[in-house]
Amino acid sequence: MFAKGLGWVLLMGLTLQNVQAREYHYSDAHLHYVDFFQESEGMDALLKAMDEARIDQSMISGIPVAKKWHEDEPKRPRYYAGDDADAYWYSATDIYVAAALQKLTPAQRQRFHPFLTGFNPVDKNAVAHIERMLELHPGLWQGIGEVFTRHDDLTALTSGDTPRANNEAMTRIYHLAAEQDLPVLIHSNITSKRERNPLYLAEIEEPLRNHPHTRFIWAHAGTSMEIHRHQTQLDFLLPTLSRMLQDYPNLYIDLSWSVLQPYLLDDKGKPREQWLRLVERFPERFMLGSDVVGKFGSLGEQMHGFDVFLDALPEDVGRKVARDNFLAVLPRPRE
Template identity: 80%
Template sequence: MPPVRTCLAVLALLSALPLQARDYRYSDAHLHYVDFFQETEGMRSLLDAMDAGGIEHVMISGVPVAKKWHEDEPKRPRYYAGDDAGAYWYSATDVLVAAAVKGLPADQRHRFHPFLSGFNPNDKNADAHIRRMLELDPGLWQGIGEVFTRHDDLTALIDGDTPRANNEAMSRVYHLAAEYDLPVMLHSNITSKRERNPLYLQEVEEPLRNHPHVRFIWAHGGTSKEIHRHQTRLDFLHDTLARLLADYPNLYIDLSWTMLDPYLLDADGKPRANWLKLVERFPDRFMLGSDVVGRFNGLGGYLKVYEPFLDALPEAVARKVARDNFLAVLPRKHRPQTSN
């Protein structure tokens, strides 16, 4: 047995060496195959980006609305907020996604998990349309969403009333989701651009309570870029999500885009302790997403930026958040093997 002094010297040397970096494999839980003009770089570009970024699986959906190029606008807008022209519900977005997925080589198709989104969430016929789509391509669709309800200025640009996650039309969709064992991804802002309280929380909490057999993925945890332009950070968000996660085991949080900054990381890019504790408390309920729309260049970078936060979590939890948690919410017959 070596002398104690030698053992201590070796331990000191090992502690000074840098820890081996974790090599994460990802699932992208929030990806749009097309943009707001229903255009895309295509599946070849997406596959290349996935391979380059270590992304093994993606949730793939369309965009449920199309932005109008108004007769009075001399230049075609590049984004839905590019001008004041409206947007309209666009069901053919699901046809584009279905064709892209069905055109994949057999050895690649298992990596793609299509979510159906092309319906008007204010229309009580929506569930009938979704059922037709499910019957048209049996076994293709693995979820519903992203459903646009209470979505900043976007829903104000769409003809008709602002969709709510707790309206009667969506309640019919949730019953259908439970029947087919489909998760539902909702975009539903937790508040308005100026109210510093969870003004619209009931619109999400009511479905969580009334539909316990539906797995709900809350896009961006109820936040949005537009909210942050007016309010740098929602001080109530952490405690609100903590309560909801404790009360509703059917709630999952998509950490895409607006959640990294300013919530998960502080101004110096360091993980916030309270958010680390929340994820550790509910290790199966958080997932990562890029929220890209039709353009896939640098896709892996959108997930890699989460690594400082992931590295601060226990490794088993970090790998769940990076890859496995999204796969676990899919319909049972579609769930790939996880690394747990």
């Protein structure tokens, strides 16, 4: 009788644990309101997708380039890599984001944290454009980015010089970001598709070292799906991130979709122990991003895909990564 009663107690305990399984609320640290043709499903679709996915807050930005439909192409491309036509820097993307936000109710608008992205990062005039946009919409912009520097084939397709995270134009922007207390979300690939070493690491590490008062969010931790197609995994990524997070307290990591696999999860979908330990070691320096572009149907899938990794972390750390860390990196409220 005692054994039967003990078994019932254990069963009830397991049932209670299942009932109390973690349910996360999220902040999306990396979302593009428009796609590479500057088109969007609109705010109604975005808000609906956020509500369904329990995304309370979201970074929102445009796309800094537009894909050209070339005269010689009979069919419009569906993505920037759809054909060999150029992409070009497109400043009006910030206007689209600002206009969409201005149509929202005050309560809806408070869920969004707009970042400026419509500038050419190799143009030393870019900082003047950012200053004008800050004056045109006072109090609206809460960050800069996603800045496209080293970005797979998009770099070769984009008209003009190759953008680098450590060029003089970006140096001016980092100074402004520090003055205005704005974080900078930057896409800077750590290597190329074929080099099995951190070929471009100096391009992101130099700004981190030279601008200690600027908060940097490194998109995808320097990785990309295109790199993964050619190299599967970068063996040097984990030790490199560990060193950089130790050396640079102004570095934050955006764990958007291209980091989930093959890094955070193994081939069987189980969390990798070394990555769990890294996040536990720096519990306030990682955040989640969907990186959706103009279409929002996959928003929940992208964010909930991290749940198995979050569940393997201590609960307080999991909730920080899911929601709180992105909000903490935003500008401090001004009097």
